[in-house]
Amino acid sequence: MTLWWARRDLRLHDNPALLEAQADSPAAMVFPWGPALHFWSGRRRAHLARVLWSLREDSGGALAVRRGPAAELLLAAAQESDARVVWAQREFSPAGVREQDEVKAALEADGRELRFVGSPYAVAPGRVVKGDGSPYQVFTPFSHAWREHGWRAPAAAADVEALRPLDSDVSLDQEAAHGDAEDPLEARHEFRETQILDDLRAFVEGDLARYKDERDRPDLDSTSHLSVPLAYGQVHPRTILAATEKVRHDAARTFESEVAWREFHADVLHHHPRGQKESLTPALPDDAWTTGREADESFGAWRRGETGFPLVDAGMRQLAATGQMHNRVRMVVASFLVKDLHLPWQRGADHFRKALLDYDHSQNQLNWQWVAGTGRDAAPFFRIFNPETQAAKFDPDRRYVRRWIPELDTPGYPMPMVDHKAEREVSLAHMKRGKGASKG
Numbered sequence: 001m002t003l004w005w006a007r008r009d010l011r012l013h014d015n016p017a018l019l020e021a022q023a024d025s026p027a028a029m030v031f032p033w034g035p036a037l038h039f040w041s042g043r044r045r046a047h048l049a050r051v052l053w054s055l056r057e058d059s060g061g062a063l064a065v066r067r068g069p070a071a072e073l074l075l076a077a078a079q080e081s082d083a084r085v086v087w088a089q090r091e092f093s094p095a096g097v098r099e100q101d102e103v104k105a106a107l108e109a110d111g112r113e114l115r116f117v118g119s120p121y122a123v124a125p126g127r128v129v130k131g132d133g134s135p136y137q138v139f140t141p142f143s144h145a146w147r148e149h150g151w152r153a154p155a156a157a158a159d160v161e162a163l164r165p166l167d168s169d170v171s172l173d174q175e176a177a178h179g180d181a182e183d184p185l186e187a188r189h190e191f192r193e194t195q196i197l198d199d200l201r202a203f204v205e206g207d208l209a210r211y212k213d214e215r216d217r218p219d220l221d222s223t224s225h226l227s228v229p230l231a232y233g234q235v236h237p238r239t240i241l242a243a244t245e246k247v248r249h250d251a252a253r254t255f256e257s258e259v260a261w262r263e264f265h266a267d268v269l270h271h272h273p274r275g276q277k278e279s280l281t282p283a284l285p286d287d288a289w290t291t292g293r294e295a296d297e298s299f300g301a302w303r304r305g306e307t308g309f310p311l312v313d314a315g316m317r318q319l320a321a322t323g324q325m326h327n328r329v330r331m332v333v334a335s336f337l338v339k340d341l342h343l344p345w346q347r348g349a350d351h352f353r354k355a356l357l358d359y360d361h362s363q364n365q366l367n368w369q370w371v372a373g374t375g376r377d378a379a380p381f382f383r384i385f386n387p388e389t390q391a392a393k394f395d396p397d398r399r400y401v402r403r404w405i406p407e408l409d410t411p412g413y414p415m416p417m418v419d420h421k422a423e424r425e426v427s428l429a430h431m432k433r434g435k436g437a438s439k440g
């Protein structure tokens with residue numbers, strides 16, 4: 001027998017690691033419910049439980065979910081099923097790399113092997129490089145080289161009949177109940193792999209045509225919503241690109257370029273792992289940040305959606321209520337935290353880590369750095385979003401803000417907590433000082 005280590009690739013279709021595991025012998029499937037999950041929000045853990053539940057259903061009950069560190073569990077499962085080889089998708093995030101090194105060492109010490117095939121990307125990080133072999137620092141040339149490099153066609157679906165079940169010790173029903181789901185698991189379809197593929201098809205045939213014009217409109221909410229299934233690997237970007245490539249419309253190219261941003265951020269973090277915590281291109285001097293009690297109070301108002309700026313508050317309330325937020329609104333709330341409240345991007349990124357259903361380490365950290373003006377190819381620091389003009393432009397009928405702020409336009413809604421124009425000047429002054437310091 002062989003083992004498939006289920007990681008961020010929780011699907012049966014287009015899954016090369018699972019196919020390899022099945023190539024020469026029957027395969028068993030194991031997902032380690034590791035200690036790192038304790039740091040996830042209840043909602044995110046519950047969503048993972050639903051995704052695993054649906055994969056177990058679709059695999060005829062074959063998926064084993066076991067509690068414990070990956071290295072220990074996979075070694076035990078390999079011994080129990082007499083598997084000499086464990087197949088897995090390669091991860092590129094610093095935590096994913098650390099984990100796979102531990103699993104590899106544990107298996108090899110017992111005369112077994114960990115083999116990798118595939119990655120969560122159309123083109124694995126590190127593959128697209130400049131002529132001289134160095135990594136790209138700027139998105140546009142990266143995206144051209146990425147397209148030129150190209151990717152494989154989607155792989156075949158796994159053979160469910162040839163899977164062999166192992167026992168589980170995690171109750172997915174119990175874990176799924178931590179979130180906001182009131183219905184029993186069986187009643188929920190939106191997280192099923194087949195449903196996600198149907199939704200992708202419907203998006204490509206429907207909203208995709210308007211993507212270029214509407215992608216920035218939180219009130220219309222017509223983007224693909226694929227980031228959540230992508231974060232758990234329920235769909236591979238290759239499958240998405242195979243569907244959009246057939247569409248001749250310009251909007252499909254704009255959409256593919258957003259998928260390329262996902263690949264670019266993963267590539268940047270792969271080459272610069274310190275970017276998960278540190279600014280890659282510091283824009284401000286170290287003393288620019290608000291600290292102490294004032295910082296905690298500002299952060300609290302931002303987190304609760306009580307800043308008095310409707311677009312910021314609607315976004316933060318949507319996040320708290322659903323674990324999701326539209327991309328345009330993410331940019332506005334992030335800019336507000338860094339450039340109006342003068343709090344470091346890492347603090348906001350950490351809050352998103354706990355709250356976002358589609359949390360993805362490289363995407364989150366580097367999008368925060370993009371907004372903060374500290375990334376490799378970031379928006380320049382002086383590009384400071386004005387939360388009011390952004391709202392007027394992208395939520396012109398105020399439908400989005402009204403949906404999330406019932407007390408809007410009543411005395412119960414707070415006054416703006418800062419004067420945006422004044423705080424903008426403060427940020428720009430910090431930036432100029434920062435430049436002076438780096439020249440000096």
Ligand SMILES: Cc1cc2nc3c(=O)[nH]c(=O)nc-3n(C[C@H](O)[C@H](O)[C@H](O)COP(=O)(O)OP(=O)(O)OC[C@H]3O[C@@H](n4cnc5c(N)ncnc54)[C@H](O)[C@@H]3O)c2cc1C
Binds near residue numbers: 223225262327365
């Ligand atoms: C501060 C901040 C934090 C973010 N954190 C995350 C995160 O943790 N996880 C995450 O998946 N995305 C993150 N994003 C990117 C983006 O907001 C989401 O991917 C997008 O909102 C998902 O909605 P969608 O699937 O409908 O996107 P669509 O507009 O339909 O785009 C299709 C796909 O392209 C990719 N994509 C789109 N925009 C971006 C982008 N700016 N950067 C990278 N990839 C993109 C996503 O995979 C997305 O699913 C963040 C953005 C910001 C500004």
